[in-house]
Amino acid sequence: MHRRLTVAAAFLMLAACNAPEQQSEAAVNDGALAAGANTADVVANAASTPEPVADRRIPSAFLGRWGLVPADCTSTMGDNKGLMTVTPDRLTFYESRAAIARLEALSPTELRASLAFTGEGQEWTQETPLILEENGRVLVRVAEGERLRYTRCDA
Template sequence: MVRHVIVTAAALALLGGCTIPIPEKENEIDYGNGALFNESNAADVVQSADSGSGGAGAGAIVLDGRIPAAFLGRWGLVPGDCTSTAGNNKGLMTVEPDRLTFYESRATIAKLEGISPTELRATLAFTGEGQEWTQETPLILENDGAALTRVADGQTLRYTRCGA
């Protein structure tokens, strides 16, 4: 019995020296690699997160539900989606930090994971045409940020960034 008390006391003494790091700022996340994520450096953290090592999940980061700046903007499936003024741009997708907007639907971020500096895996909560649904989709930047690929319903959709 005395031996158990001594072992327990020794274990508690060892644990007493342990501390859990707490972020100094409420909206910062420490990824353990020296990088801190906050709204002002979202794109930089995604760029530095890729460790370059192989294997699933290598360099993966959690983005606190916000899409990095490199992915933001207006994207069209065909050139007319970016330039139409008649409201018939059915292939236009607008990417904002917290949502994606399409011709007849809107999607908010339910879950977001950074796979690499150019790839995100998103779970999107859609609403549109009186319906609601959830969809998992990768978002992949290509051609130095000029193209964005999204897979939806088994279909690969390749968007081109709209001009300013």
């Protein structure tokens, strides 16, 4: 019986040595500061809070003409139904326009917009993430659960 207890205790001690150590976020941040990281770096790596964008103006990196397919950028016949034009205060589509009701920056390449749409005699609002990818060549817009990938049109 004594031998069984000794073996069981040895297994428990071995398991405790191999168990991953869990640390709170505060302990991790304190450790990062002790290791020489500055406070700004630690804060930047923590979960970020969306920042309202001044004057609800879309940053210049997002501006321009964007097409769902290459022909959206080159059509001269008015059939470019996948073209989206982004200006500082609105998004314009084939049959609708969206004014910026609220705009938050999640990062330099990601915005969260509340858009007030008008088009074809209707009005509606939509929460829309806008995400720049591939060094600003692709703009992803999520609409009604669908990820729409737009490619920047040549100037």
